[in-house]
Amino acid sequence: MSLLQQHFSALFEPALLEELETKAALISVEAGVLIMDIGQQIRFTPLVLSGAIKVSREDADRGELLLYYLAAGNMCTLSATCCMGDKHSEIRAVTEMPSTIAKVTIEDFTAWFSKYPSWRNFILNSYDLRLKEMLTAIDNLAFNNMDRRILSYLKDKVALNADRILTITHQQIATDLNTSRVVISRILKKLEQEDKIVLLRNEIRVLL
DNA sequence: TCATTAACACGGG
């Protein structure tokens, strides 16, 4: 069974699945590959089949901020409208781990939208999901102090990796949350004293 | 009060 079928056979009608199989180009990329950058134009929309993509916002002066992750079975809806309107990307997308991505051309994307109700549903659902993720991201920023932001960051990572042991440095967390490493180190130390995590070099074990 | 910046020591690879 193909990756496409695994994720979408229950969701898409057979005709759409077949078009996906023949028309969407599958690419395999290792971790840390830039899929799309801010200001860039793109001619396809990525559909994540395995692995995960990290989507972040960036500012030249004030650094970057993690928005959300795209896990397997998800699509980057922002890029869809972005290339439809011939606009520039507002976000940056980097593979978080080795991933497989199906590239759907903008022509197929729009054709399927009127042709297949299941495709339409999928796209609208994706929008809904992304929008909700954005709301959580905003809530985190507005209402949570740094302790809670770090905790929810760690929990997201654990869920994504399906592993309580995270290979990550304090500086990487600081970059994702757009703060300084001093703060991360201090709060992580505090979380360790509260028996919520265990700290090692290049590694954090989440005990929640 | 809490974040940021700079600076320093420690230690493992």
Next chain:
DNA sequence: CCCGTGTTAATGA
């Protein structure tokens, strides 16, 4: 030696 980590002191919002 280099890098990640833990901490402090000064400064700012």
